[in-house]
Structures are given as C-alpha cells and as structure tokens.
Amino acid sequence: MKRRRSPQGLERTSSRREPKKRILVMCEGTVTEVQYFSGIKDHFRALPVEIGTCDIDGCGRDPLGVVRAAEKRRDTAHRKAQRQGDAYLAYDEVRAVVDVDEHTSLEAAIRRARESGIRLAISTPCFEIWLLRHFQECSAALTSAIVQNKIHRYVPGYEKHLPEDFPYGEHGTARRRARTADPHHDSPNRKGRNPSTNAWLTIDAIAASGQRDAKSSRW
Known part of the structure; x- marks a missing residue:
C-alpha cells in the first residue's frame, strides 16, 4: 500500500489500514459544547x-474569535509536526462550532473559515437547539431563552452542564430532525434558518475517526 503523503511534505508511516483523521473541534462555549x-x-x-x-486558548468568545483560535491551534500543531518530522502531530481536519445568538461577527467568521479551510458548524439561535433535537422535533422560530426552557423539561436542573446520562446515542435522531427542519443546511460555513443546526456534520466527522461502528450506533 502506498504511503499517505500529508501536506507540506510530511509523511505518515504506511500501515494495513488508512490511519484515522486527526481532527480538531474548537468550541465557542466553554462548558456545554465541550x-x-x-x-x-x-x-x-x-x-x-x-x-x-x-477558555483555554484565550480567544474572544464570539464566532470570529473561535475561528482565529482554531487557526492558531492548527498552525502551532503543524509547526511542531514539521520540527519533529512527525505528521501525526498535525491536524488533518479542523472544525469549529458556533451559534448565531446575538453575535455580530458571524459573517466575518464564515468568510475567514472559508479562506482558512476551517469547517464551521452553525446553530440558530444557539447550540442548545442541537441538544433539544435529541428529545423532540422543533420547527417554529425560537429564541435562546425558549430553547433553554424546553431543555429543562427533559434535563431537570440543566444549567449549561450535561448530566452523565445524556442520551448521546440519540445523535442519529437529532441528525434526522435537523435535516428535516432545514434540508438545505447540509454544508459547513453556512447559516441556516431559525431554528437550524448543522452540528451533525461535526458528529459525522468524529464518528468517521472513531473505532466504534457508526452504523450500529443508532443512526
């Protein structure tokens, strides 16, 4: 099998299977999304x-700040990979997760992400709309406050922290609901309608880099 050649002249050692992609997912929020x-x-x-x-990378907690932090982390990892001659230290793919909320830097973040090759997942009005779709359909326009209140019905005591028993296995149901609500919101670096989220694109990427069979994980 031919060796996989990484960008900028770095190479990864050949193996029987193509190595899983090393992915960075940069989050706007410091608790729930993480x-x-x-x-x-x-x-x-x-x-x-x-x-x-x-919270760790010291960037502004707005969409543009998240994209810049992702660029910084990616570039730092790449320089380290070049210094040590080890392509495994570099990221194959960089993704960022932001929401619309009341941010004014979203359009600038989308432009910069496109220019930098960063895949931006955008939720309207907030990331919690993705969490809510693990439990119910939602198609009418919502505010962040309403989304938060709805989540409390399913996760008592929810205050930006997820319980240990959160139903991660329902990500496939949430994915189906998100795609049904906004069929056109199916690519990164694109804002959808209210409510919408393409966070499932990031879940798909994580699943592809995992050892667990995604087909057996309730898609």
Missing part, C-alpha cells in the same frame, strides 16, 4: 479527535 463533543468522542471511541475551547 461536554457534548467530549461525550460524542467517547461514544465513538474517537481517539484522534481533540476538543478545544476558547
């Missing part, structure tokens, strides 16, 4: 996936 994607990473046993947060 907990959720960490849970999905564990669900799929996706060891090559790293979950980043602006």
Whole structure:
C-alpha cells in the first residue's frame, strides 16, 4: 500500500489500514459544547479527535474569535509536526462550532473559515437547539431563552452542564430532525434558518475517526 503523503511534505508511516483523521473541534462555549463533543468522542471511541475551547486558548468568545483560535491551534500543531518530522502531530481536519445568538461577527467568521479551510458548524439561535433535537422535533422560530426552557423539561436542573446520562446515542435522531427542519443546511460555513443546526456534520466527522461502528450506533 502506498504511503499517505500529508501536506507540506510530511509523511505518515504506511500501515494495513488508512490511519484515522486527526481532527480538531474548537468550541465557542466553554462548558456545554465541550461536554457534548467530549461525550460524542467517547461514544465513538474517537481517539484522534481533540476538543478545544476558547477558555483555554484565550480567544474572544464570539464566532470570529473561535475561528482565529482554531487557526492558531492548527498552525502551532503543524509547526511542531514539521520540527519533529512527525505528521501525526498535525491536524488533518479542523472544525469549529458556533451559534448565531446575538453575535455580530458571524459573517466575518464564515468568510475567514472559508479562506482558512476551517469547517464551521452553525446553530440558530444557539447550540442548545442541537441538544433539544435529541428529545423532540422543533420547527417554529425560537429564541435562546425558549430553547433553554424546553431543555429543562427533559434535563431537570440543566444549567449549561450535561448530566452523565445524556442520551448521546440519540445523535442519529437529532441528525434526522435537523435535516428535516432545514434540508438545505447540509454544508459547513453556512447559516441556516431559525431554528437550524448543522452540528451533525461535526458528529459525522468524529464518528468517521472513531473505532466504534457508526452504523450500529443508532443512526
């Protein structure tokens, strides 16, 4: 089998199977999003996936700041990979997760993500709309406050923290509901209608880098 050649002249050692992609997922939120994607990473046993947060990277907690933080983390990893001659230290794919809420930097973030090759997942009005779709359909326009209240019905005491028994296995149901509500919101770096989310694109990428068979994981 031919060796897989990584960008910028770095190479990965050949093996019987094509190595899983090393993926960075940079989150706008510092609690809920990080907990959720960490849970999905564990669900799929996706060891090559790293979950980043602006709380650690010191970026502004807005869409543009998240994209910049993702660029910084990616470029730092690539330089380290070049210095050590180890392509496994670089990221094959970089994704970022943001929401619309009341941010004014979203359009700038979308443009920068496209230019930088970062795949942006956008939720309207907020990331919690993706969590809510693990439990119910929702098609009428919503505010962030209404979404939060609805989640409380299913997750008593929810205050930006996910319980240990959150139904990560229902991601496939949430995916179907999200695609039904906005069929055109099926690519990164694109804002959908209210309510909408293409967070499922990030889950798909994590699943592809995992050791668990996605087909047996309630798609």
